[in-house]
Each structure stands twice: as C-alpha cells, then as structure tokens.
Amino acid sequence: MTILWNLIKSFFCYIWFTINFLKKLIFNIIFLLLVIIIGYYIYNIDYNNQINNLNKNKKHILEIDVQYLTDDMINQNNIFLKFFNKILNLSVTNSTFQVAQAIHHAKTDKNISGIVLNLSDCMVEDMNTLSYIGKYLNDFKTSGKPIYAIGDMYNQNQYYLASFANKIILEPHGYVDLHGLSAEHFYFNSLLKKLKIKLNVFKIGDFKSAIEPITRDNMSQNTKIIEKKLINNLWGNYLKTVSNNRKISIQNLLPKHKDLIQKLKESNGNLALYALKNKLVDSLSTKFDFNFDMMKKFGLDLYNQTYNHINIDEYINQNLKQNKKNNIAVITINGILNYGIESHNIINEINQVYLDPAIKGLILKINSPGGSLTAAEYIYNSLISLKKVNKPIVVSMGEVAASGGYFIATAGNYIISDINTITGSIGIFSILPTFNNTLKNFGIYSDGVNTNIGLENSIYKELPLQNKEIIKINIQGGYDQFIHLISNSRHKSIKDVKKLANGMVWLGKDAKKNGLVDSIGDFDSAIEKISELTKIKMKNISLKWFEDDTDFLPLNLLDFFSFQKNNSVLLFNNIFPSLVNYYLQKDLLKNNLLLPKQQINDPRNIYAIYNLNN
Structure with a gap:
C-alpha cells in the first residue's frame, strides 16, 4: 500500500x-x-x-499628417509613446501649439521648401483649433513657399483647413462635403413616463436647454431661436473664411439647390469634377501621381522611396526644444467638469503655480461646457488665491466656455474669446429622479426607519417636501452667487448681468459686445496679454505646460481596456444621467474611445452646464 x-x-x-x-x-x-x-x-x-x-541639411517638404490635436503639450521624446503608437498602430495626437510653432519655424528654415497637408485621416473637429493652425499657414505662405493639401475626400473640417493651402488636390473619385451645420438631439421624456420614472426638476434660466432631453419630447421654441442663431453665425464665419481663402464667392462655394442640381448635371454626377469646375479644388490626382509630381519638384528620398519630406513629429522633435526655465504656467480645462479626482487635479496644478516662485502668471485655457457647480466653485476659489499673491491670470477660451466653464473664467484678470467661442449659459439646475412607481410595477417596495423623518434622500421614495424646499433654496443661492460673481468681476450691475443670464448663450463677438469677455483673440493673444500683465518681455516668455500624469500613454489604449469598473445598474444619485452624453461623448467618439458609464458628479447634485447640441 x-x-x-x-x-x-x-x-x-x-x-x-x-x-x-x-x-x-x-x-x-x-x-x-x-x-x-x-x-x-x-x-x-x-x-x-x-x-x-x-538628411537634416537636405531640402524637405514638411508633411503635416495629423489625426487629432490637443490643447496639451506632447512629449515627442517619450519612448513609450512612440513604442505604443507604433506597435499598436494607434491614432497619433499632436499638440496644437507645437504644430503651430513648427509651421512658424519652417517659414524661415532654409531646409524646408514647402508644406503638404495630408488630410485624409484628419479628425480634428474644433474649429477654433483649425483656425489657429490656419493663421500660421497663412503666415507661412508669405515666405513664398507653397502649401499643398491632399485628401481622398474632404469633410467640412478637413476642407476648412485645406482652404489655407495654395493648392488643393482631390482624388479623382473623391468629393467635397459641404452641407452646413445642424443642432439635433434625442428626447426621452415619453420613455421616462412609460417607465414611471419621476423627475424632480429645479432650474433657474428659461433658456437653460441642458435638461430638455429628459424633460421634453422636442426642442423648446426658446432653444430653437438660440440654436438657430448660433449655427447661422458659426456657418457664416465658416463660409466667409473659406470663401476668402479660395477667392471665390459664397454663392459659388455653396450654391442654391436649383443651381447645385444644374451644376451636378453638367458634371454628369461626378462630384470630383464638380468640385474642380467650381474651383473648390485645384486639381484631381491620385496619391501615386501626386507623390510622383512631388518627387520631380523636390527630389527623391531613396530610403523611403518617396519625395523628400520630414514628418511633423520628427520636425518638432528636432527643432523645438522646451526651455526648462519657465516663468508662465499653462493649465488646460477640457470637457465636462466633474467633482472629485479631475477637479482636484486642476486645483493641484493651480497650487503648484501658487507655490512656484519662478512662475509669475497663468494662462488658463478653457474648453468646457461646465458641469459640477461645486467643482467650478473650488477651482474658482483656487484661482482667486493665485491672484492674491500677484500672479495674474489670462483666460483663453476654446470652442466652448459656458456655464460652469464661464463661472471659472470670471476669476481671470483678462478674458480672451475666439470669435466662434460659445459662452454664457449663466444658470444652474438640479434633477433628482425617483423610482418608487417604477419598482411598484414589479411589486418591489422600499421601507425602513430614519432619524430625520421628512429629510431622507432616497431615489426609491417620493422626494419629501422638506427636501424640495432645501433644494430650491440651494439652487437660488447658487444662482445668486453666480450673478454676483459676474457682477463683481465684469464690473456690471446685477440688473445688467441678469439681462445676459437666464441660461442664454453667446458667440464670442456678442460676448465681447455685452462685456462678458475683454477681447477677441486666440492663444497668442493670451501670451501677449500675460506678457503685459507680468511685465515680462515677449522674447523672455517661457511656458510651463501642466499635463495629466497619464499622458505618457496614448489615450487610445483605453480602447483595449474598455471594461466596466462595476457591474451594477446605473446609479442615479448624484448624477445627471442624460448629460453623460454630449460633450464628453463628442470628444471620446472622435478619438475612438469607448469609456463605460462616465458620470457627471456633484456632491450637492447642482450643475452649471451648457449642453452643446451640434
């Protein structure tokens, strides 16, 4: 055994x-x-x-082949970033500021003979960003060096950037897609009623449209008026810029329906030929023919078997060196404001500026529709502390700086808006859904005891009257604080501020006219202003960019790790579920990111957000 x-x-x-x-x-x-x-x-x-x-001393074409542009600074020497981009074939994100500076450097670089804008994979949607790059392309052209744009087809944003080129080349089977702007949204009110979900809505601002998707089944007349005005102005600015760049009339750029049909018939329905005949593009050519033409003009790169060129990433790496002795900080606030880690990270960055004696001022880039009111208040207070130690703040607004985003902007000594910036939306709201009737349908009930009867806060019971009264007082107090804050910072009477508030939104030029911002400009304007406020000469300005700790890996790696952090059903307490969507999803989808269950979080459940519906 x-x-x-x-x-x-x-x-x-x-x-x-x-x-x-x-x-x-x-x-x-x-x-x-x-x-x-x-x-x-x-x-x-x-x-x-x-x-x-x-090959540094050879003449090259600078090839700009960008997929995404970010307001942050990208470390081009990061070996991990290069490795993951290469091995996983991920989308490449470039820094807007670095690309602009590279174009500026290339203007006087004897080794650069021109620029090629390869726009087939360009997915940049922020018009302010494209306009900023366009400004540098226009400046580059004054050197006499040519700019070529090439694409399989051009969507509206790609074509906008292409219009800054001397010559636009289109594939013979391509097209230029110009269709205008629209503002549309899904509405869920009837669905919520069928599910017997009761929404307790508390709002100040008749034009505050952010909550409409869950309180209505269609767009309100007030919102239609505002949105129509916004998209008409934005589209008008678009057409004016492209028309001037291409030196063709707006009527030729976007003919009326009858004329369009006639011109398409004349081109036998060939959209590429239509674009050529109407001067939307300068020539039709395959990429093979284009490369061959470039080789004849600028020489052959034997190693890569193409025309002599240098990629924008390598050009930045070789020619733009960051100065370690920084004296002006740059902090970016992007996307929806969330209370918690995100807001604390921003406050921590502001605190670093506060503690660093070498940093004399701050440029605050805001591209946010707002979000958590608490997060906005905490960030605002941190910025005010910065001003108390005589470190001036210049705010540079991006595509949108509205509601909570504008709340933060008022902490600045000077506010600069782009002509197309959407701002304002001064108003706040709170929504508390209750599910007692939904659960009752399935024979599920909630019961128990509480030390403070009438003050319990449960999504499984009717909202007590006492709670409703408390929320109303909080909402009114938050709105009054918002109004007084604007009144003090913009030197306006309470009465005048209220005329501009009520949830109304404004484009940059109207915001300037109404005194909500100080001037129209871009990031370069912000640098000039901070130079003036800090009394540091422009040539001595050195920027310190604050970046997230996670930036060493491409954001697109999240595609490989898009798992849920918890498997529970959607939690409705302290979130506004319908607003999980627009601004965040717009940014994530255009970067191919699939992030699960993002929440807009505020400990008091009070939000200052503009829901961008375009």
Whole structure:
C-alpha cells in the first residue's frame, strides 16, 4: 500500500513539476519575445532618427499628417509613446501649439521648401483649433513657399483647413462635403413616463436647454431661436473664411439647390469634377501621381522611396526644444467638469503655480461646457488665491466656455474669446429622479426607519417636501452667487448681468459686445496679454505646460481596456444621467474611445452646464 501511495505521489509530483516547467517556459518565451519586439522598435525609432539627422541639411517638404490635436503639450521624446503608437498602430495626437510653432519655424528654415497637408485621416473637429493652425499657414505662405493639401475626400473640417493651402488636390473619385451645420438631439421624456420614472426638476434660466432631453419630447421654441442663431453665425464665419481663402464667392462655394442640381448635371454626377469646375479644388490626382509630381519638384528620398519630406513629429522633435526655465504656467480645462479626482487635479496644478516662485502668471485655457457647480466653485476659489499673491491670470477660451466653464473664467484678470467661442449659459439646475412607481410595477417596495423623518434622500421614495424646499433654496443661492460673481468681476450691475443670464448663450463677438469677455483673440493673444500683465518681455516668455500624469500613454489604449469598473445598474444619485452624453461623448467618439458609464458628479447634485447640441 505504501509503495502504491508513493507511486501516486511521485506521479502527481511529476505532473506538477512538468506544469511548473511549462508555465515558466511559456512566460520566459513571452518575456523574451517582448524584449525582442521592444528592442526592435526602439532600434527602428533610433535608426529613423539617425536617418532624419543625416538628411537634416537636405531640402524637405514638411508633411503635416495629423489625426487629432490637443490643447496639451506632447512629449515627442517619450519612448513609450512612440513604442505604443507604433506597435499598436494607434491614432497619433499632436499638440496644437507645437504644430503651430513648427509651421512658424519652417517659414524661415532654409531646409524646408514647402508644406503638404495630408488630410485624409484628419479628425480634428474644433474649429477654433483649425483656425489657429490656419493663421500660421497663412503666415507661412508669405515666405513664398507653397502649401499643398491632399485628401481622398474632404469633410467640412478637413476642407476648412485645406482652404489655407495654395493648392488643393482631390482624388479623382473623391468629393467635397459641404452641407452646413445642424443642432439635433434625442428626447426621452415619453420613455421616462412609460417607465414611471419621476423627475424632480429645479432650474433657474428659461433658456437653460441642458435638461430638455429628459424633460421634453422636442426642442423648446426658446432653444430653437438660440440654436438657430448660433449655427447661422458659426456657418457664416465658416463660409466667409473659406470663401476668402479660395477667392471665390459664397454663392459659388455653396450654391442654391436649383443651381447645385444644374451644376451636378453638367458634371454628369461626378462630384470630383464638380468640385474642380467650381474651383473648390485645384486639381484631381491620385496619391501615386501626386507623390510622383512631388518627387520631380523636390527630389527623391531613396530610403523611403518617396519625395523628400520630414514628418511633423520628427520636425518638432528636432527643432523645438522646451526651455526648462519657465516663468508662465499653462493649465488646460477640457470637457465636462466633474467633482472629485479631475477637479482636484486642476486645483493641484493651480497650487503648484501658487507655490512656484519662478512662475509669475497663468494662462488658463478653457474648453468646457461646465458641469459640477461645486467643482467650478473650488477651482474658482483656487484661482482667486493665485491672484492674491500677484500672479495674474489670462483666460483663453476654446470652442466652448459656458456655464460652469464661464463661472471659472470670471476669476481671470483678462478674458480672451475666439470669435466662434460659445459662452454664457449663466444658470444652474438640479434633477433628482425617483423610482418608487417604477419598482411598484414589479411589486418591489422600499421601507425602513430614519432619524430625520421628512429629510431622507432616497431615489426609491417620493422626494419629501422638506427636501424640495432645501433644494430650491440651494439652487437660488447658487444662482445668486453666480450673478454676483459676474457682477463683481465684469464690473456690471446685477440688473445688467441678469439681462445676459437666464441660461442664454453667446458667440464670442456678442460676448465681447455685452462685456462678458475683454477681447477677441486666440492663444497668442493670451501670451501677449500675460506678457503685459507680468511685465515680462515677449522674447523672455517661457511656458510651463501642466499635463495629466497619464499622458505618457496614448489615450487610445483605453480602447483595449474598455471594461466596466462595476457591474451594477446605473446609479442615479448624484448624477445627471442624460448629460453623460454630449460633450464628453463628442470628444471620446472622435478619438475612438469607448469609456463605460462616465458620470457627471456633484456632491450637492447642482450643475452649471451648457449642453452643446451640434
């Protein structure tokens, strides 16, 4: 029996030893493969850098092939960023400021003969960003060097950027898609009624449209008037810019329906030929023919078997070196304001500016529709503390700086808006859904005891009258604070501020006319203003960009890790579920990110947000 037991024991020990050996072998092989792959790509990157350095004195075309542009600064020397982008074939994100500075540097660079805008993969949707790059392209053209734009087809944003080129090339089977702007949204009120979900709505601002998707089944007349005016002005600015760039009339750029049909018939329905005949583009050419033409003009790159060119990333890496002795900070507030880690990170960045004696001022870039009122208040208070130590703040508004975004902007010494910035939306709201009737349908009830009868806050019971009264007082107090804050910072009477409030939104030029901002301009205007306020000469300004700690990895890696943090049903307490959507989703979808269950969070459930519906 003992012998049998020893045999069985030996057999299982052998099996266990074999499994352990195989496990270690497999892990070692995987580890070795990873080392080889990483080594290969690092060598590849370094080798390509050496090739570029060898060719540094040759004449090149600067090729700008951007997919996404960010307001943050990108570390071009980050080996991890390069590795993950290359091995996983991820979308490349460039810094708007770095691309603009590269174009500016290329203007006087003897080794740069021109620029090619390769726009087939360009997914930049922020018109303010495109306009900023366009300004530098126009300046580049004054050097006499040509700019070529090429694309398979051009959507509206791609075509806007292409219009700054000397020559626009379109694939023979491509087209230019100009269709205008629209403002549409889904409405869920009837669905919520069918589910017997009761919404307790508390709002100040007749024009506050953010809550309409869950309180109505259509767009209100007030919102239609405001949105129609906004998109008409935005589209008018678009057409004016493109028309001036292409030196064609707006009627030719976007003919009336009858004329369009006639011109399409004349082109036999060929959209590329239509674009050529109507001077939307300058020539029709395949990429192969375009490359061959560029090789004849600018020479052959034997290593890459194409025309002599340098990619924008490598050009930035070689020519734009960051100064470590910074004296002006740049902090960016992007997207929906959330109370918690996001808002604390922004406050921590402001605190670093406060504590750093070398930093003399702050440029605050805001591209946010607002969000949590509490988060906005905390950030605002941190900025006020910064001003108390004589560190001036210049606010540079992006595509949108409305509601909570505008709340924060009022802390600035000076506010600069783009002509197309959407701002204002001065108003706040709170929504508390209750599910007692929904649960009752399924025979589910909630009951228990409470130390403060009438003050319990449960989504499974009717909202008590006492709670409603408290929320109303909080909402009114928050709105009054918002109004007084604007009155003090913009030097306006309470009466005048209320005329501009009530949830109404304004484009940059109207905001300037109404005194909500100080001037129309861009990031360069903000640098000039901070130079004036800090008395630091422009040539001595050195920017310190604050970035998220997670920036060393591409955001698109989240595509590979889009798992839910919890598997529970959607929580409705302290969130406004319908607003999970627009601004955040717009930003995430255009970057191919699939993030689960993002929440707009405020501890008091009070929000100052403009829901951008375009």
